[in-house]
Amino acid sequence: MAVRQDLADLGEMSPKVKARIEVSIVIGSGARIGPDKAALLESVRDAGSISGAARNMGMQYKRAWMLLDSMNRDFRQPVVKSIIGGAYAGAVLTGFGKDVLDRYRRIVAAAETAAAGDLVALGRAALRDADPKV
Amino acid sequence: MAVRQDLADLGEMSPKVKARIEVSIVIGSGARIGPDKAALLESVRDAGSISGAARNMGMQYKRAWMLLDSMNRDFRQPVVKSIIGGAYAGAVLTGFGKDVLDRYRRIVAAAETAAAGDLVALGRAALRDADPKV
Numbered sequence: 692m693a694v695r696q697d698l699a700d701l702g703e704m705s706p707k708v709k710a711r712i713e714v715s716i717v718i719g720s721g722a723r724i725g726p727d728k729a730a731l732l733e734s735v736r737d738a739g740s741i742s743g744a745a746r747n748m749g750m751q752y753k754r755a756w757m758l759l760d761s762m763n764r765d766f767r768q769p770v771v772k773s774i775i776g777g778a779y780a781g782a783v784l785t786g787f788g789k790d791v792l793d794r795y796r797r798i799v800a801a802a803e804t805a806a807a808g809d810l811v812a813l814g815r816a817a818l819r820d821a822d823p824k825v
Numbered sequence: 826m827a828v829r830q831d832l833a834d835l836g837e838m839s840p841k842v843k844a845r846i847e848v849s850i851v852i853g854s855g856a857r858i859g860p861d862k863a864a865l866l867e868s869v870r871d872a873g874s875i876s877g878a879a880r881n882m883g884m885q886y887k888r889a890w891m892l893l894d895s896m897n898r899d900f901r902q903p904v905v906k907s908i909i910g911g912a913y914a915g916a917v918l919t920g921f922g923k924d925v926l927d928r929y930r931r932i933v934a935a936a937e938t939a940a941a942g943d944l945v946a947l948g949r950a951a952l953r954d955a956d957p958k959v
């Protein structure tokens with residue numbers, strides 16, 4: 692049964708792409724948006740508050756707050772603004788924050804499309820001669 | 826003179842793209858190649874040794890060795906091999922290492938091309954309403 696499960700896993704995994712890309716945007720003097728910050732911006736947009744965004748991501752409130760605060764400081768415009776004030780107030784993306792998020796998602800999608808063939812080949816190459824138990 | 830210098834800097838910077846992307850390839854269980862490791866692979870290829878590669882990059886030998894060793898362990902095939910043995914021996918990229926490097930460069934180029942329009946717009950958006958002293 693254990694062996695059958697292993698084979699099933701292999702069968703399910705082998706046609707999948709085994710390599711992927713991660714993209715970060717670096718703006719100006721080094722401010723950057725990568726997968727984690729993009730996911731947090733999305734979570735704020737959907738939750739309407741920093742505390743809700745953190746909760747939905749399983750992230751500590753303090754960490755979410757610090758990431759958003761660092762983005763607001765790093766860029767020359769804020770990406771998130773409080774709509775009432777205070778720690779647990781509502782929060783929304785600014786126009787610039789929405790713009791950054793939309794463009795980040797579009798850049799990632801375009802990069803993934805452009806990279807697809809090489810990623811499949813790299814995944815295969817990384818597996819060649821692999822330990823058959825893996 | 827100081828003011829003139831500031832204006833000259835602004836004039837030189839404003840037509841440039843102010844945003845760029847950084848791409849990492851993540852293979853299999855989490856092994857990754859980003860800009861630094863790709864530059865190191867290139868440096869080994871050009872220098873023919875780890876010590877030469879590190880020297881050319883202004884990187885400590887120990888750090889270069891550790892990055893290459895971690896790549897050799899992370900992936901299921903080595904990316905670099907010693908051609909004599911011992912710490913200061915010659916080193917060359919394996920076929921897999923060359924393949925990873927070539928594909929990394931191609932993926933980055935394709936991603937940059939795909940992202941170009943959004944990066945220009947993001948650079949402009951990040952500058953809008955900026956402090957005129959910045």
